[in-house]
Amino acid sequence: MKIEKTIRDAFSDQLVINERVKVQVESGRNLFDENWHFVSRLKSDESFALKVEAGLCDENLVIDDFYACTWVVRNSSEIAKATKIVEDNFDVVARRPLASDKTTNRPTDFQFDDLRMYVRLKPGYAGSTEIHSVIFEIQIKTFLQHAWGIATHDLTYKTDEVSWARFRVASQIRAMLEHAELSIERFESLAGSQIIAKEFDDFVGIHEIIVQLRSRFVPAALPKDLQRLAKVIGSALRTLGVTVEQCMKYLDEESNIGRGVNELNLSPYSIVIQAVLARHSFKVADLLSKAAKSRYFRPIRLSKSVNVPASLNSLVPKVITTF
Structure with missing residues (x-):
């Protein structure tokens, strides 16, 4: 992909500082539960350019997810715990959705709405004060949500084929996984149901x-x-x-x-x-x-x-x- 010089220069500047942010964030991975899974990435130049051209940046061509990481927790009951750790150790600028008990999705919609927190490093992290102004993204999702993302992302979003059917199938899978998450969260009460409370x-x-x-x-x-x-x-x-x-x-x-x-x-x-x-x-x-x-x-x-x-x-x- 051809990328304009202005965008290439902005990308290079942000890559340098976000690499330093990445080092600081990943040095503190022991803050989280050892049973959780961690993944991270830095934006590619092509992805950065497409986001800038879509207007998803500020006047200086700065984007808020150049560096992004994800903490994958075992089930939905652990999301609040992970959220608290993020709030205690980072300066939270914004989050989507705005509250855990609010949604913009209709009950018939099953779109991507995993928790994303936009944060900065607190002054306690090593390095120059410059890195403390960088906003980056932390996603918190369950293993089932993570699996759905891995399995469907390239099939629906990063493809040359725009297909209602593809998005429909991805949404159906998401709905099934949400039902599985609900069953896990209510595991004990479901196990006590008279329908399946039987002795073997x-x-x-x-x-x-x-x-x-x-x-x-x-x-x-x-x-x-x-x-x-x-x-x-x-x-x-x-x-x-x-x-x-x-x-x-x-x-x-x-x-x-x-x-x-x-x-x-x-x-x-x-x-x-x-x-x-x-x-x-x-x-x-x-x-x-x-x-x-x-x-x-x-x-x-x-x-x-x-x-x-x-x-x-x-x-x-x-x-x-x-x-």
């Missing part, structure tokens, strides 16, 4: 194992992902033909004599299974027969540190494998 035996068992583990182990001994631990324990108990109630009884018996939860060198999984192996009266022949007949049978994996009673040695490695 596998989940009931997993929940029961989690409750029982929490009541016996100190929090530091348990993983953050308790659901996965409970699933692995549940699978092992099904293989061994032991109920959750029996399992916890055995664990308590082992704990009462100084083993069980008092073990220092075993994981919670190993402690639980070791207690079952030590206390349960197994029908070894039945377990071996089950392992031989079922093509979907999955042996229990155990650390070699787990004490397997000599009476159960015949289960290794058909029912129990060690690592």
Whole structure:
């Protein structure tokens, strides 16, 4: 694209100072939640020229989004938190939309209206006072909004083909994602709806194992992902033909004599299974027969540190494998 000299010169001037702003902004990324996603960009000369020629600049050909960055939060409930961080650490000049509870879109419209805040660096940021006058854009959006933007932007905005149908499809996708966002925000209340508030035996068992583990182990001994631990324990108990109630009884018996939860060198999984192996009266022949007949049978994996009673040695490695 041919670009007039006046615009090229204005672009070059703004590129230099906005590169310095970019460095300062991105040095403070630790202000935000580590689970959020961050992207940024500087305007290209072509995009800058088109914006200037559209009149979207001031009398000095300065635009307010030469540098722009986006913080992508997990869901809509975190937008307010991100907004507060921006307000506390930057000088907010303007925002669009003007308020989170106001919109210019009709209820039948599904256009781009993600939160955009136009800000300046506060004096506390390093560098000359010149960079503190530069206005730049911070967008705050959810992962679903971000995905919609990535998937549809070049298909609808940066294309030679102007098509009502293309924009219609993009809007339909946006509407579906907004419905998904609403479902996420109201997750707990929707999960309590009578339509889907049903019990599933596998989940009931997993929940029961989690409750029982929490009541016996100190929090530091348990993983953050308790659901996965409970699933692995549940699978092992099904293989061994032991109920959750029996399992916890055995664990308590082992704990009462100084083993069980008092073990220092075993994981919670190993402690639980070791207690079952030590206390349960197994029908070894039945377990071996089950392992031989079922093509979907999955042996229990155990650390070699787990004490397997000599009476159960015949289960290794058909029912129990060690690592």
